Amino acid sequence: MELAFAGWSGVLILLMYGALMLGVGIITYLKNRNVHESLDEYYLGGRGLGVMVLFFTFFATQYSGNTVVGYPPTAYRIGYEYLVSVPFFIMIIVMYLTFAPRLYLMGKKYNLLTPVDWIDKRFKSKAVSILAAILMLYALGNYLLEQFVAIGQGVSGLTGGTIPYQLGVVFFITIMLIYGWLGGMRSVAYTDTMQGIALLFGVFMLLIGSIIYFGGLPTSADYMQAYAPEKLGVPEGPGVVNWFSLLLLVGIGAAVYPHAVQRIFSAKSEKTLKRSFTRMAWMPFITAGVVFLVGIIGIATFPDLTTAESELLVGKMASAVANQNALFYWAMVLLFGGVIAAIVSTADSILLTFSSIVSKDLYGRYINPEASENKKIIVGKLVGVAAVIVLVMIAWFPPGTLYQIFVLKFELLIQVAPALILGLYWTRLKAKAVFIGMLVGTIMASFMTFASIMPLGVFSGLWGLLINLLICVIGSFLMERSAYEEEEADQVIGM
Structure with missing residues (x-):
């Protein structure tokens, strides 16, 4: 029986998930008519997200389309060396715990809306x-581009090419813009919850089906030993250094994602935030570990794929598993929808934060400080739509693999970490030293x-961050500090 996703079957799945996301936006808007009158309500969900909703919105932020669609192909290409992808996400949680609870308290104390709000304060x-x-x-635009590429590849791969890459991109971006425009953060958080449940179930079913029908890890190990022994080993010397440097790059960079930081401000309470992080601690094994295994099993299942072909590995495996019986067919239907919804939910989170930085930190603070909150929201929305149009034009012909796009954004984003994190604890940290360090670190990282x-x-x-930190620390010690500056810093940081 032919059960692979194709024709009207794939179209109906897309329409179903699209309708669900639109429904969430409409219902959220009807229940919160004042959503467009308040920056807090539109961008932070009224600072009232509970444990489960906050957990799933963090989950969607951390485990995006890049994780489910992009990580298995990378594991396929390099083998067991990519086991480092699991500690990536553990490192992110560790980094969150170093500053998130304290930043939440600052957000509550000063009514902060964005990470730039804290830096300005x-x-x-x-x-x-x-x-x-x-x-x-820049980082948000880069990450948004990554999600648009993932949407196209996900739709094309998981429907066996029935739905073209470009059509998938345009369809779901339109859906995202509509429900995000209607409901703001609440729409985003509720769709995150919906896609998270579907995604987790579908990924586990994909792994189970792959083990049952393709032989699992032993079969892949036998194949690699015979035909690709280099994929069985772990790196030595320089490779280990590269592992740890990527671990630091991703751990710090993902923890200071602007849209992740904004979720810290959205929590109902500090206790809610910590309980959400407790649940997140298990997810590296449950999500990144599972998709890593899928990539490894794919080595023997679909041998000798080119780089471009391997980017569609998840779609190939999902279609192959769906062909086995009706149970796995419907499980892959759920995975298919969950993957696309996960990518869209991550994209809407990024776009929401992108708009908030434009509306609150640039337009509202420096261009038109007298603007009403409604006008700031409108400006943020319009600039966000313009950015989406530009990025869709780029995504029409994607500029590289998902992994390459993924790494690029962290090189510059982590340069804000000293200001964001060190500034929470060290009163002596000087604004001039922070600016010079951030600028020099950015230039150095870009050039390299x-x-x-x-x-x-x-x-x-990381080299840029090292220079950045040295300038921040040494410069802050060398620069003279007035009694007023000392008192001001103590007053801001002090609880």
Whole structure:
């Protein structure tokens, strides 16, 4: 019996999930008519997200389309070396716990809306705030592009090419813009919950089906031993250094994602935030570990795929498993919808935060401080739509694999970490030192990235961060500090 996703079957699945997401936006709007009158309500869900909704919105932020669609192909190409992808996500949780509870308290104390809000409050420097906003917008735009590419590849791969890449991108971006425009953060958080449940169930069923029908890890190990022994080993020397540098790059970078930080401000209470993180601690094994195994099993199931072909690995495996029986067919239907919904939910989170930085931190703070909250929201929405149009044009012909797009954004985003995190605890940290460090670190990381320079196998973003930190620390000690500055810093940070 032919059960692979094709024709009207795939179209109906897309329409079903699209209708569900639109329904969430409409219901949220009808229940919260004042959503467009308040920045807090539109961008933070009224600062009232509970444990489960907060957990799933963090889950959708951390485990995006890149994880489910992009990680298995990378594991397929390099083998067991990519086991490092599981500690990636453990490192992110560790980083969250170093600053998220304290940042939540600052957010509550000062009514903060965005991460740039905190940087502006802490350093009171236009130069620092604008540079941080630019770096965050760059990272968000980069990440949004990644999600658009993932939408197209997910739809095309999981329908066996029945639905073209470009059509999948346009359809779901339109859905995303409509429900995000209607319901703001609440729509985003509720769709995150819906896709998270579907995604977890579908991914586990894909793994179970792959083990049952394709032989699992033993079969893949036998194949690799015979035909690709290099995929069985772990790196030595420089490779280990590269592992740890990527671990730091991703751990710090993902923890300071602007849309992740905004979720910290959205929590109902500090207790709610900590309980959500407790649940998140299990997810690296349940999600990243599972999709890693899918990629490894795929090595023997679909041998000798090119790089471009391997990018569609999840779709190939889902269709193959769906062909086995009706149970796995419907499980893959759920996975199919969950993957697409997960990608869209991550994209809407990014777009929401992108708009909030534009409306609150640039337009509302420097261009038109007298603007009403409704006008700020409208400006943020319009700029967000313009950014989407530009990124869709780029995504029409994607500029590389998902993994390459994924790494690029972290090189510059982590340059805001000293201001965001160190500024929470160290009163002596000076605005001028932070600005110089952030600027020099950005220039250095950019140059090294474009020149493909990686001394000792360490990513350029970390070299930039090292210089950035040194300038921040040494500069803050060398620069004179007035009694007023000292008192001001103590007052801002003090609880």
